[in-house]
Amino acid sequence: MRYRSRLHAxxxxxxxxxxxxxxxxxxRQRVIxxxxxxxxxxEVPRFVHVVLDGxxxxxxxxxxxxxxxxxxxxxxxxxxxxxxxVARSDHAVGTITTMTVAEVAPDALAALGRESATIARALWxxxxxxxxxxxxxxxxxxxxxxxxxxxxxxxxxxxRLRTSGRCMGRACEFPLTQADLAEATGLTPVHVNRxxxxxxxxxxxxxxxxxxxxxxxxxxCGVASFTPAYLHLDRAVSAG
Amino acid sequence: MRYRSRLHAxxxxxxxxxxxxxxxxxxRQRVIxxxxxxxxxxEVPRFVHVVLDGxxxxxxxxxxxxxxxxxxxxxxxxxxxxxxxVARSDHAVGTITTMTVAEVAPDALAALGRESATIARALWxxxxxxxxxxxxxxxxxxxxxxxxxxxxxxxxxxxRLRTSGRCMGRACEFPLTQADLAEATGLTPVHVNRxxxxxxxxxxxxxxxxxxxxxxxxxxCGVASFTPAYLHLDRAVSAG
DNA sequence: CGGAGCCTTGAGATTTATCAAGGGTAGTGG
DNA sequence: CCACTACCCTTGATAAATCTCAAGGCTCCG
Numbered sequence: 226m227r228y229r230s231r232l233h234a235x236x237x238x239x240x241x242x243x244x245x246x247x248x249x250x251x252x253r254q255r256v257i258x259x260x261x262x263x264x265x266x267x268e269v270p271r272f273v274h275v276v277l278d279g280x281x282x283x284x285x286x287x288x289x290x291x292x293x294x295x296x297x298x299x300x301x302x303x304x305x306x307x308x309x310x311v312a313r314s315d316h317a318v319g320t321i322t323t324m325t326v327a328e329v330a331p332d333a334l335a336a337l338g339r340e341s342a343t344i345a346r347a348l349w350x351x352x353x354x355x356x357x358x359x360x361x362x363x364x365x366x367x368x369x370x371x372x373x374x375x376x377x378x379x380x381x382x383x384x385r386l387r388t389s390g391r392c393m394g395r396a397c398e399f400p401l402t403q404a405d406l407a408e409a410t411g412l413t414p415v416h417v418n419r420x421x422x423x424x425x426x427x428x429x430x431x432x433x434x435x436x437x438x439x440x441x442x443x444x445x446c447g448v449a450s451f452t453p454a455y456l457h458l459d460r461a462v463s464a465g
Numbered sequence: 466m467r468y469r470s471r472l473h474a475x476x477x478x479x480x481x482x483x484x485x486x487x488x489x490x491x492x493r494q495r496v497i498x499x500x501x502x503x504x505x506x507x508e509v510p511r512f513v514h515v516v517l518d519g520x521x522x523x524x525x526x527x528x529x530x531x532x533x534x535x536x537x538x539x540x541x542x543x544x545x546x547x548x549x550x551v552a553r554s555d556h557a558v559g560t561i562t563t564m565t566v567a568e569v570a571p572d573a574l575a576a577l578g579r580e581s582a583t584i585a586r587a588l589w590x591x592x593x594x595x596x597x598x599x600x601x602x603x604x605x606x607x608x609x610x611x612x613x614x615x616x617x618x619x620x621x622x623x624x625r626l627r628t629s630g631r632c633m634g635r636a637c638e639f640p641l642t643q644a645d646l647a648e649a650t651g652l653t654p655v656h657v658n659r660x661x662x663x664x665x666x667x668x669x670x671x672x673x674x675x676x677x678x679x680x681x682x683x684x685x686c687g688v689a690s691f692t693p694a695y696l697h698l699d700r701a702v703s704a705g
Numbered sequence: 706c707g708g709a710g711c712c713t714t715g716a717g718a719t720t721t722a723t724c725a726a727g728g729g730t731a732g733t734g735g
Numbered sequence: 736c737c738a739c740t741a742c743c744c745t746t747g748a749t750a751a752a753t754c755t756c757a758a759g760g761c762t763c764c765g
Contacts, residue, residue, distance in 0.1 A: 267694075285604045287690050293607040295600045307589055315597045315695040349547055352592060357555045359599040360535045364525045366606035367533040367651030371721070402743065411607030413722055418745060450527050454507070455555040611753070642711065653754055658713065712761075722751070729744075735737085 227390035230275050230327075231301045231354075234388060234461045235347035242344050245337055250275055250327040257324045263304065264318040272328035274304035279324030280400055284408070285316045294409040296358060297382065301389045306352055307331075322400045350460055357455035366411050369450070372420045374410040376449035379430060383439055384453050388461055399437035424448075467630035470515050470567075471541045471594075474628060474701045475587035482581050489574065490515060490567040497564045503544065504558040512568035514544035519564030520640055524648070525556045534649040536598060537622065541629045546592055547571075562640045590700055597695035606651050609690070612660045614650040616689035619670060623679055624693050628701055639677035664688075 228234045232246050254277065257263060263281060264270050276298050283295040295316055298304060304318055304326070338345040361381070365374045379399075386397045403421065407414040424430050429445045431438040439445055446452075468474045472486055494517065497503060503521060504510050516538050523535040535556055538544060544558055544566070578585040601621070605614045619639075626637045643661065647654040664670050669685045671678040679685055686692075 283600070285600065287604075287608065291608045293604045295603050307593055312590075312593060312697060312700070313694070315697070316600055350552075352596075353547055353552060356592075356596055356599065359596065359603060360523070360525065360556055362603050363535050363599060363606060364527075364533045366603060367648075368527065368531045404743080408607075414743095415723080415745090416721055419721095422745085454553070457552060457555070460552070644711080654711095655713090655755080656753055662713085707765090709764090710762090712759105714759080715757090717755085719754070720752085723749080725747090725749105727744105727746080730742090731740100732742100733738100733740080735739100 228301050228388075228462075229277065231303060231351050231389070232344070232347045234301070235343070235350050236460050236462045237343045238347060239341075239343065242341050242347075245341065246344070249329045249333055249337065250277065252330075252333075253328045255326055255328060257320050257326065259320055259322050259324075262317055262319045263324075263326065264314050266314060266317040268314050269312065270305045270314060273306070273331055273334050274318075275327040275329060276300050276302045276304065277325040277327055280321040280398075281318055281324055282321055282405075282409075283316050283318050292408050293411065294405065296355070296362065297385075297409070299382070299385055299389070300391060303351060306348065306355065321405065350457065354455070354457050357457065361455045371410070371412050371416055372423060373449055374412070375406065375417065375420050376424065376429070376445050377451055378406065378409060379424075379437060379439065380446055380449045380451040381456075383437070383442075384456060384458075388456070388458060388463070395440070395442065396436055396438040398435055399432060400435040468541050468628075468702075469517065471543060471591050471629070472584065472587045474541070475583070475590050476700050476702045477583045478587060479581075479583065482584050482587075485577055485581065486584070489569045489577065490517065492570075492573075493568045495566055495568060497560050497566065499560055499562050499564075502557055502559045503564075503566065504554050506554060506557040508554050509552065510545045510554060513546070513571050513574050514558075515567040515569060516540050516542045516544065517565040517567055520561040520638075521558055521564055522561055522645075522649075523556050523558050532648050533651065534645065536595070536602065537649070539622070539625055539629070540631060543591060546588065546595065561645065590697065594695070594697050597697065601695045611650070611652050611656055612663060613689055614652070615646065615657065615660050616664060616669070616685050617691055618646065618649060619664075619677060619679065620686055620689045620691040621696075623677070623682075624696060624698075628696070628698060628703070635680070635682065636676055636678040638675055639672060640675040 229250060230246060233243055263274060278300055281298040283298065284292055285295055286292045298318065338348055365377050369377060382399060383392065383397055386392050391397060403417050404414045407417045410417065421432065425432070429441050429448065431440060469490060470486060473483055503514060518540055521538040523538065524532055525535055526532045538558065578588055598621070605617050609617060622639060623632065623637055626632050631637060643657050644654045647657045650657065661672065665672070669681050669688065671680060
């Protein structure tokens with residue numbers, strides 16, 4: 226089963242809840258080219274965007290041009306998860322691949338949260354997971370080596386895609402370039418390249434084209450010190 | 466004016482809202498010794514803790530002992546900002562100094578959020594700021610140098626304390642040890658020491674005892690590439 | 706007076722960055 | 736169908752930032 230949005234994956238939702246969310250997602254959609262900004266830094270977003278297809282990322286850029294990815298936005302993710310927001314964004318969101326987003330009216334989502342207590346909980350749960358993921362990135366950048374950071378990112382993406390039913394066995398899409406990976410892990414592209422080669426040589430992964438295959442999941446998780454606790458999958462419906 | 470909790474600082478709150486929150490904070494309090502865990506990793510917290518006095522931190526520790534601070538919890542901060550949580554914590558929270566916390570029943574806070582739309586918004590705003598702060602830490606660890614990271618942390622603490630009315634001019638409390646600072650910035654204590662000395666030598670800060678004095682705020686912000694946008698102070702009542 | 710915790714300093718090792726160049730591949734236009 | 740460009744990946748050599756190890760000093764407290 227493939228979830229249209231992360232909210233759908235929340236285990237306590239009723240069928241009626243899921244139908245109501247679907248209705249919101251169908252109201253208004255947009256297709257965005259790769260490498261474009263969806264939300265600029267300082268902008269006040271007019272919609273709650275939900276990624277329906279394709280990948281994007283949050284990022285922050287310093288005045289001297291240095292850029293850091295802050296999180297990956299995969300299919301199903303909410304880009305502006307604040308029903309009541311109307312706040313100036315403190316970071317930018319840009320596409321990586323061609324992306325289809327649903328543009329949901331903040332008021333409509335807020336209304337849904339008031340009508341259904343489970344949807345309200347789903348919104349908080351989604352937030353909880355997003356914060357946990359950010360914390361894991363902090364731990365990654367702060368105390369893991371280059372090799373460990375890269376392994377961690379592979380693990381995270383694999384588990385997240387699997388939750389939403391977007392893996393085939395041990396393989397999944399992975400459309401980032403090595404330069405993107407460098408911006409996500411706080412390393413240089415050159416060094417990322419060497420570490421990726423090492424992971425390949427050690428038989429942990431295969432990665433080429435836009436496909437990542439995890440050849441030895443346990444070993445990769447071990448290298449990354451990865452445990453999926455921060456994804457709070459215990460409250461998610463498993464997609465297999 | 467000194468705010469008891471971050472929620473109090475939300476500019477849209479009415480006096481009635483603030484009184485209601487105060488009532489929650491007064492129900493049950495606890496004093497915790499320095500260097501103790503408030504919430505252990507994997508624990509399901511039974512309360513929403515609010516820091517009334519003293520400092521704490523979120524942290525994550527890998528099996529080999531390496532430890533990374535994930536965020537600082539200053540007076541007023543909510544430790545478990547999920548009214549509906551009842552989720553296993555994916556990280557630990559420990560005190561730095563002696564700390565007084567209010568232990569609020571999650572249900573009571575949730576009820577308050579249902580009764581007052583502004584309190585509900587305040588909870589989301591609080592979350593929004595917490596996420597922004599985590600993103601800034603990611604950007605700090607990912608693309609800033611040692612010197613820049615340390616300067617950034619000083620800036621962040623100063624601005625956050627000022628918002629809640631806990632600065633005297635350019636001076637504020639700063640009870641972290643250099644080893645703590647190292648765990649927050651992903652550096653070694655030795656290197657932190659050298660960078661702090663550099664910042665002192667350059668006349669940017671004075672730091673000793675448990676007091677930090679910012680001697681040249683503009684220059685320090687410049688070194689750190691600090692802009693307080695992520696704190697979303699535009700929706701906070703200024704404490705001066 | 707002794708110990709513990711924290712800060713400071715020095716010297717050498719390691720990780721990662723920087724600079725520079727070459728090769729592969731896919732798409733584009735002639 | 737071929738040349739050409741753009742983008743990405745790869746490799747090597749050297750440099751810089753940060754870590755590691757080791758030791759000494761200061762201050763507070765019992």
